[in-house]
Amino acid sequence: MDKLIIILVMAEEKWQEADFLCQEIESRGYKAVILDMGLLGKPSGPCKITREEIISLSGRDIKEVALITDRGKRMPVMVDGAIQKVKQLYSGGKIGGIISVGGTTGTQMGTSIMKSLPFGVPKFAVSSTASLPAFAARYIGTADITLMHSVVEIAGLNSLMKNVLSRAAGAICGMVEASAKVPVPLLGESKKLLIAMTHFGPCEECAVNIRNLLEKEGYEVIGFSAAGIGDRAMDGIIEKQDIFKAVIDLCPGGIGEELLGFTRAAGPTRLEAAGKKGIPQVIAPGAVNWGSPLKRDYKPEYSLRKRFDYDALRSFLKLSKEEMITVADTMAAKLNKAKGPVKFLIPLGGWSSLDKRGTDYYEPELDRAFVDELKKKLRPDIEVKEVDADLETPEFAQAVVEALREVVTA
Amino acid sequence: MTLKKILLVGTLDSKGREVAYLRQRVEERGWGVITLDVGTLGDPMCPPDIPQEEVATAGGGDLSQMKSKGDRSYSVGIMTQGAIKKVAELYSRGELAGVLAIGGGTGTAIGTAVMRSLPLGIPKVMVSTVASRDVSPYVGTRDITMIHAVVDLVGLNPITRVTLDNAAGAIVGMAAGATVVTASRPLIAATSFGISPISAELARPLLEKKGYEMVTFHANGMGGRALEELIDQGLFAGVLDFVTHELADQLYQGYCGDIGNDRLVTAARKGVPIIIAPGGLDCIVFNSIDDVPDKLKGRKLHHHDIRVAVRTSEEELEQIAMTMAQRLANSRGPVGVLIPLGGWSEVDKAGADLFDPTVGQFFVDTLKKLLTREVSLREVECHISDPKFAHLAVEWLDEMICSRR
Numbered sequence: 001m002d003k004l005i006i007i008l009v010m011a012e013e014k015w016q017e018a019d020f021l022c023q024e025i026e027s028r029g030y031k032a033v034i035l036d037m038g039l040l041g042k043p044s045g046p047c048k049i050t051r052e053e054i055i056s057l058s059g060r061d062i063k064e065v066a067l068i069t070d071r072g073k074r075m076p077v078m079v080d081g082a083i084q085k086v087k088q089l090y091s092g093g094k095i096g097g098i099i100s101v102g103g104t105t106g107t108q109m110g111t112s113i114m115k116s117l118p119f120g121v122p123k124f125a126v127s128s129t130a131s132l133p134a135f136a137a138r139y140i141g142t143a144d145i146t147l148m149h150s151v152v153e154i155a156g157l158n159s160l161m162k163n164v165l166s167r168a169a170g171a172i173c174g175m176v177e178a179s180a181k182v183p184v185p186l187l188g189e190s191k192k193l194l195i196a197m198t199h200f201g202p203c204e205e206c207a208v209n210i211r212n213l214l215e216k217e218g219y220e221v222i223g224f225s226a227a228g229i230g231d232r233a234m235d236g237i238i239e240k241q242d243i244f245k246a247v248i249d250l251c252p253g254g255i256g257e258e259l260l261g262f263t264r265a266a267g268p269t270r271l272e273a274a275g276k277k278g279i280p281q282v283i284a285p286g287a288v289n290w291g292s293p294l295k296r297d298y299k300p301e302y303s304l305r306k307r308f309d310y311d312a313l314r315s316f317l318k319l320s321k322e323e324m325i326t327v328a329d330t331m332a333a334k335l336n337k338a339k340g341p342v343k344f345l346i347p348l349g350g351w352s353s354l355d356k357r358g359t360d361y362y363e364p365e366l367d368r369a370f371v372d373e374l375k376k377k378l379r380p381d382i383e384v385k386e387v388d389a390d391l392e393t394p395e396f397a398q399a400v401v402e403a404l405r406e407v408v409t410a
Numbered sequence: 411m412t413l414k415k416i417l418l419v420g421t422l423d424s425k426g427r428e429v430a431y432l433r434q435r436v437e438e439r440g441w442g443v444i445t446l447d448v449g450t451l452g453d454p455m456c457p458p459d460i461p462q463e464e465v466a467t468a469g470g471g472d473l474s475q476m477k478s479k480g481d482r483s484y485s486v487g488i489m490t491q492g493a494i495k496k497v498a499e500l501y502s503r504g505e506l507a508g509v510l511a512i513g514g515g516t517g518t519a520i521g522t523a524v525m526r527s528l529p530l531g532i533p534k535v536m537v538s539t540v541a542s543r544d545v546s547p548y549v550g551t552r553d554i555t556m557i558h559a560v561v562d563l564v565g566l567n568p569i570t571r572v573t574l575d576n577a578a579g580a581i582v583g584m585a586a587g588a589t590v591v592t593a594s595r596p597l598i599a600a601t602s603f604g605i606s607p608i609s610a611e612l613a614r615p616l617l618e619k620k621g622y623e624m625v626t627f628h629a630n631g632m633g634g635r636a637l638e639e640l641i642d643q644g645l646f647a648g649v650l651d652f653v654t655h656e657l658a659d660q661l662y663q664g665y666c667g668d669i670g671n672d673r674l675v676t677a678a679r680k681g682v683p684i685i686i687a688p689g690g691l692d693c694i695v696f697n698s699i700d701d702v703p704d705k706l707k708g709r710k711l712h713h714h715d716i717r718v719a720v721r722t723s724e725e726e727l728e729q730i731a732m733t734m735a736q737r738l739a740n741s742r743g744p745v746g747v748l749i750p751l752g753g754w755s756e757v758d759k760a761g762a763d764l765f766d767p768t769v770g771q772f773f774v775d776t777l778k779k780l781l782t783r784e785v786s787l788r789e790v791e792c793h794i795s796d797p798k799f800a801h802l803a804v805e806w807l808d809e810m811i812c813s814r815r
Contacts, residue, residue, distance in 0.1 A: 024587075028583075072715055103628065119560065119569070119572075120572050122576055124580075128628050128633070129628070129630065129632075130545070130549060130556070131545060131546050131549035131550060131551070131552075131632050132546060132630065132631065132632055133544045133546045133668070134544050136541065136542060136543065136544065136545040136549075136556065137542050137543050137544060140541060140542035140558050141542060142542065142560065143558070143560070144557075144558055144559075144560045144573065144576075145558055146555060146556065146557045146558065146576070146580065147541065147545075147555065147556045147558075148553070148554075148555040148556075149549050149552065149553055149554055149555070150553070151530060151551065151552065151553045151636050151640075152625050152626065152627060152636070153602060153625075153626035153627055153628040153633065155602065155610070155611070155626040156614060156624065156626065158593075158597070158623045158624060158625045159592060159593040159594070159597070159623060159625075160530070160593075160597075160625050160645075161625070163530075163531055164553060166587040167533055167553075167584040167587050168584075169583075169587065170533075170580075170582075170583030170584040170585070170586055170587035171533075171535070171555065171579075171580035171581075171583045171584045172580075172583070173579075173583050174439075174578075174579030174580045174581070174582050174583025174584070174586075175576045175579045175580050175583070176579070177579050177583075178435075178575040178576050178578060178579030178580075179572065179575065179576060179579075181575065182571055182572055182575040183572075194567075194568075197562075199514075199562040199564060201514060201515055201516060204424060204564075207562075207564060208424075208564065211564065211565055215565075220567050220568070221564075221565065221567070222561050222567050222568075222569050222570075223561055223562030223563070223564040223565070224560075224561050224562055225514060225539035225540065225559075225561075225562045227514075227515065227539065227540050227543065228543070229540075229542040229543065230539055230559075230560065230561065230562060233560050233561075234561075263543075309483050310482060310483065310515075310516075311482065311483050311486045311515065311516050311519055312483065312486065312487065312519060313515070313519055313547055314515060
């Protein structure tokens, strides 16, 4: 393997660990180089890619940067410069993978740098703060970054630290070897037409039914988890790369979650990417009538709502009528801007496996409030089609596939 | 080595294709595989080595009943318990080289619960669609590696194949490395913290000179809990708990406040010699100025970055002293409390934002009254970051350890 594994580190603090990682990688037959993204002080040992080189690549004057004594203000300089370096190496075909070792600052910088590389290039962060609440989300975002919790503080090479770093070296080498074997295909040249689809646990049967039908028709379906990150990643890929023939937004719950400040919030621009690019889309309200606020944010009035305990970590609450109307209103406004064909399918017998007709959770009057508002606000050329079945039935999946056929040929 | 296998955990009714693909990829690399099915909804898409019935039974449930009952969270609980039992059997027979699991929200909850039941050092890789969220309930204090799947794991496609191949490469690469933590010298655990003192760093060379090796824990909430768990696993000959700051944050659910009720308890319970210092007890840290409760507004403040540190009061320190005394009482091993009178962090020293020696002295006096006889307290006329302090701490701990040999 002549490609390099880049080791990102603040060499004034954790050079020893990076050096050990470098040896562990090289003992497995791969080449590694240390990139110093250090902020203050001096590197504790030699680095193949020096901080001076990184600063000059950032476009800033080295003397001017030397005057910055605030760590926080040096961070963007080093991140910008390292991104330039990493991109240069990548476009020259020289990068096999990238790995960072750090605490909060080092992981924050390291993962920001990794995010500049495309999907599929192995990205690995060893971090002492991997498990702190909300940190993983910040480090990974929508990228394919692998995060390893070091458990112990990264401060000196003790036997626990060596064990952790040795496993990290094994993992990144294994990933580099794997990605050489199974590279990311140039998606535009993929033999099959690709469809993007959002997924969510309570709507899984529907997703499976749709996928089986589409595969028979020669499509390949790429699923994105509608947990607030995957669905955002889908919109990001749609916007940046032309790879999808159409989008089935089966579970667009992230819009309501965003409006209401719940945990699956998918950002303010969710549901807009496909419309902006003119890609055909079929929308369904999979579990849109459920919300997932944090338990500590529960308001007193939530005790009056229907609640479903999904597993030890997740509970869902039914949205109120007012909330359903607000969500319909926002979704209509987003879809009205679409440049391509759109169809909205409504299953009348419940919107997920949790609230099928016949269960306690089926509340058709609430679902109806959403549909009425949606019809009132959507552009007249966007069809809202009602299907007399629950979302998880084969009939509904069949209807989605038919709608897809229509929008694709429209 | 050749007898050991990689365990694959997943719900084979929904992720069977992915598990079969992973199995093939791991086997191609020369490793054996055991698949464990934690699905309860449908039939497995690929033949499992440990089938769902067996897992359910081990968890104290009955699969056919669970299927007809359809109570999801009950089934998840049973399968989690069952999987943990089956894995413990494999581990105790020495057959486990590593655990690789895949899943969405539920699969991640089960997979990581299984991983958390295993000791530090066994490779643990979780391919998850929910890796880029708050993973603290999943990873907790453990050495779990999370691979963000980006796309949903439903069927093999050009994107999921890349992710799964990476995962197979990662677990095999990890399993081929060292998996047993071996220490040639006795290990000492120490705590550190960003704005708190450099005592741990100063102690390191002193400990090394005496033939010990030091492992540092970042006392940020998770680190303190990890420390307690690894003391419990019997890894350490002694503990230098320089930074007890988490106890202050816990009073107001501050930045490092999520520590449960075991802090300081384990060493005392296990009889592991421990030195405790008040590092960082001078302040309560909050994520941002907006998180500071009204009650604390108007106190002395220090801006760290976006995080802010608020000065602790006599009342709060009295509460902390009570907690400390209570947790250290009935200790089975030697416990020493070492207090530097010149300040407890980088922001609590002469001239710094939070310096308040009167409040510090109040804490010392209160603690002296509360501590039981078997705990000794010593005062030192210097700042916590003074080399003298680290020196005294190391000497004292070494005496404790040597007198027990």
